[in-house]
Amino acid sequence: MSQPLLSVKNLSIVYEVPNLDVVAVSRASFDVPRGSIVGLVGESGCGKTTMARAFTRIISDNAKITEGSMDFDGKDLAKISEREMNDLRWRDIAFVPQSAMNSLDPVYRVEYQMHEVLRGRGGMSRSQAKARAAELFEMVGIEANRLRDFPHQFSGGMRQRVAIALALALNPKLIVADEPVTALDVIVQRQILDQMRALQRDLGISIIMVTHDISVVAYICDRTVVMYAGEVVEDCETATLLSKPLHPYTMGLKNAFPDIASAGTGILTPISGAPPDLARPPAGCRFAARCPFALDHCRSVSPTLMSFGDDHSVACHRAHEAEALRAQAALPETWGEIL
Amino acid sequence: MSTLKPVLSRTFQLILVLWAVVTILFLMFRLMPGNPLAAYIDPTFTLEQQEALIRQFGLDESLLRQYFTYLGNLLQGELGYSFRYRTPVAERIWLLLPNTLILTFSSLIVAYIFGILAGAWLAWRRASRAEAFALPIVLATRAMPEFWLGMVLLAIFSFSLGIFPAGGTRSAGTEYESLWSLYTSADFLSHLALPMLTLAIYSQGLPLLLMRSNMLDVMKEDFVTMAKVKGLSPYTIVIKHGARNALLPVMTSFAISVGYQLQGNVVVESVFSWPGLGRELVSAVSASDYPLAQGAFLMIAVVVILMNLIADLLYTFLDPRISHA
Numbered sequence: 190m191s192q193p194l195l196s197v198k199n200l201s202i203v204y205e206v207p208n209l210d211v212v213a214v215s216r217a218s219f220d221v222p223r224g225s226i227v228g229l230v231g232e233s234g235c236g237k238t239t240m241a242r243a244f245t246r247i248i249s250d251n252a253k254i255t256e257g258s259m260d261f262d263g264k265d266l267a268k269i270s271e272r273e274m275n276d277l278r279w280r281d282i283a284f285v286p287q288s289a290m291n292s293l294d295p296v297y298r299v300e301y302q303m304h305e306v307l308r309g310r311g312g313m314s315r316s317q318a319k320a321r322a323a324e325l326f327e328m329v330g331i332e333a334n335r336l337r338d339f340p341h342q343f344s345g346g347m348r349q350r351v352a353i354a355l356a357l358a359l360n361p362k363l364i365v366a367d368e369p370v371t372a373l374d375v376i377v378q379r380q381i382l383d384q385m386r387a388l389q390r391d392l393g394i395s396i397i398m399v400t401h402d403i404s405v406v407a408y409i410c411d412r413t414v415v416m417y418a419g420e421v422v423e424d425c426e427t428a429t430l431l432s433k434p435l436h437p438y439t440m441g442l443k444n445a446f447p448d449i450a451s452a453g454t455g456i457l458t459p460i461s462g463a464p465p466d467l468a469r470p471p472a473g474c475r476f477a478a479r480c481p482f483a484l485d486h487c488r489s490v491s492p493t494l495m496s497f498g499d500d501h502s503v504a505c506h507r508a509h510e511a512e513a514l515r516a517q518a519a520l521p522e523t524w525g526e527i528l
Numbered sequence: 529m530s531t532l533k534p535v536l537s538r539t540f541q542l543i544l545v546l547w548a549v550v551t552i553l554f555l556m557f558r559l560m561p562g563n564p565l566a567a568y569i570d571p572t573f574t575l576e577q578q579e580a581l582i583r584q585f586g587l588d589e590s591l592l593r594q595y596f597t598y599l600g601n602l603l604q605g606e607l608g609y610s611f612r613y614r615t616p617v618a619e620r621i622w623l624l625l626p627n628t629l630i631l632t633f634s635s636l637i638v639a640y641i642f643g644i645l646a647g648a649w650l651a652w653r654r655a656s657r658a659e660a661f662a663l664p665i666v667l668a669t670r671a672m673p674e675f676w677l678g679m680v681l682l683a684i685f686s687f688s689l690g691i692f693p694a695g696g697t698r699s700a701g702t703e704y705e706s707l708w709s710l711y712t713s714a715d716f717l718s719h720l721a722l723p724m725l726t727l728a729i730y731s732q733g734l735p736l737l738l739m740r741s742n743m744l745d746v747m748k749e750d751f752v753t754m755a756k757v758k759g760l761s762p763y764t765i766v767i768k769h770g771a772r773n774a775l776l777p778v779m780t781s782f783a784i785s786v787g788y789q790l791q792g793n794v795v796v797e798s799v800f801s802w803p804g805l806g807r808e809l810v811s812a813v814s815a816s817d818y819p820l821a822q823g824a825f826l827m828i829a830v831v832v833i834l835m836n837l838i839a840d841l842l843y844t845f846l847d848p849r850i851s852h853a
């Protein structure tokens with residue numbers, strides 16, 4: 190296998206709040222192979238956005254990357270100078286935000302905001318930028334004459350397409366998409382995901398697809414990284430993750446979401462309880478309080494992410510019993526009685 | 529054209545509001561207790577002379593007839609005769625209005641340019657020592673009464689240093705060929721300096737604080753974060769996205785401030801003996817010169833209403849979410 194495009198190792202990101210530190214991402218590791226879509230999935234608040242934004246190094250003023258590395262094409266994004274980082278921004282690493290409405294400046298036409306990137310960052314002339322902008326709109330299926338519109342004149346789905354067109358503007362190697370379809374209805378979700386998949390194949394780029402919705406991951410991602418309370422708990426090919434999950438949290442997530450591709454007739458079983466406070470994470474396994482299979486051992490010793498079989502990593506003490514646990518996890522009553 | 533409709537509908541509203549103001553003014557001065565001519569009529573006038581005067585002013589007509597005569601006159605720019613000066617009110621007002629407008633606009637423009645720049649700078653230097661030093665000063669200038677500020681400036685720059693004259697619009701004995709040559713003369717401008725500065729210092733707090741807080745809000749918006757993620761230049765991020773958006777409400781507050789300022793001008797016009805509309809209004813009311821007071825009132829109301837219209841239209845033109853709805 191060739192070198193991954195992005196290799197994240199032991200990445201920790203801390204928010205400094207008065208009197209306490211919120212460790213939003215702790216010692217996370219995973220790879221993004223070239224030309225693939227990697228899903229980053231987990232409940233709201235588990236640190237997905239924090240990590241996604243770290244790849245652009247535009248993080249909150251009170252956030253700090255405290256350890257680890259992010260090797261991108263031979264450069265450690267955690268270490269390179271601000272100048273080098275800014276060179277990579279948008280030219281190599283682009284971003285699709287959750288709400289394209291708020292991420293486009295309301296007072297400028299979309300064309301202006303397109304040109305800002307094409308000319309300001311891509312060094313194109315006015316006429317080159319004009320042609321490229323029209324081409325990009327065509328790629329995402331919007332008529333070029335809509336470039337003259339203001340952001341609020343687009344529908345929600347259209348706006349996400351505009352955001353995708355913007356991300357593609359400078360032919361980046363990596364697009365980080367943070368919940369790009371979460372605000373949309375299922376039909377539009379599917380159209381946009383299909384389009385992202387097609388563009389990704391045609392252009393050979395890599396995408397990190399951040400989502401809390403495992404059905405989105407199932408629909409589009411080649412690989413999936415599951416996060417829980419700031420930690421990576423499972424990482425493997427999506428097909429494997431769906432058929433043979435090793436982590437009880439992944440098993441639970443699967444039960445909790447309808448299938449995006451079908452009408453979804455199965456009963457949905459949520460995982461009861463709430464994730465731990467990231468300012469005071471519990472000792473041992475962070476999922477133990479909600480895990481139907483937790484042992485005493487789980488509450489004192491925290492499991493580390495380990496390779497388990499071919500190209501499959503998991504952080505669970507009972508991963509070797511996964512087959513039996515999967516059978517139990519398929520039963521709704523397994524998830525019912527947790528305090 | 530999508531931008532024409534708001535202009536038309538706002539203009540129609542403006543005409544309605546003007547009509548209401550005109551009507552209220554009419555009723556206010558007619559329904560006040562006492563003879564409206566009391567100040568005009570000399571006690572030595574005979575009864576016939578008094579009645580002749582009442583007929584001359586049309587006060588023997590029915591209220592409705594008077595009202596239509598009054599509206600008709602207004603449409604022709606006819607505001608009646610001042611009791612005190614015995615000259616047309618319109619003449620008097622056209623003489624004073626430019627002084628008031630020049631003072632108001634020059635002070636507000638200075639206040640807003642300073643306020644916008646300083647506000648944006650303070651937002652950028654947020655939580656710094658510069659902020660800790662500057663904010664209390666700004667708040668203090670907002671709390672200072674304008675007459676007191678005016679007197680302090682007079683004491684320093686006029687009485688002690690003698691840099692600027694103490695009052696009026698021109699030095700005694702100077703004559704100018706036209707109003708334009710008066711308003712552009714160094715003499716007029718040096719007379720304008722102190723009252724203008726007083727009002728500017730008094731008014732800069734609003735645009736400054738508004739700009740600062742808008743800027744702080746806008747810089748937290750997603751589109752600013754995305755501008756950083758795009759690797760755009762700091763100038764593009766702070767000025768083109770940050771300041772451009774933060775400026776929207778400040779621009780409208782400018783137009784509205786003109787209205788407030790016209791009312792607030794009375795004090796400063798008095799301190800600096802500035803022959804403006806505010807000062808005239810006060811003296812007309814205390815001298816029971818109703819036609820003049822009514823005319824001055826009307827003129828101030830017209831400017832306030834116009835500026836509100838401009839504020840609305842500005843917002844419409846500056847904010848595509850409204851102009852391109």
Ligand SMILES: Nc1ncnc2c1ncn2[C@@H]1O[C@H](COP(=O)(O)OP(=O)(O)O)[C@@H](O)[C@H]1O
Nearest residue numbers: 204211213232233234235236237238239249467
């Ligand atoms: N600026 C901040 N200051 C302090 N805590 C923050 C800040 N931003 C996010 N957090 C916390 O970090 C954790 C992870 O947040 P986030 O990365 O947004 O999660 P996700 O995208 O998975 O929903 C949450 O517990 C959140 O409350």
Ligand code: SF4
Nearest residue numbers: 474477480487505506
């Ligand atoms: S380590 Fe224990 S508590 Fe944690 S997920 Fe595995 S079984 Fe559950």
Ligand SMILES: [Mg+2]
Nearest residue numbers: 234237238239
């Ligand atoms: Mg998020």
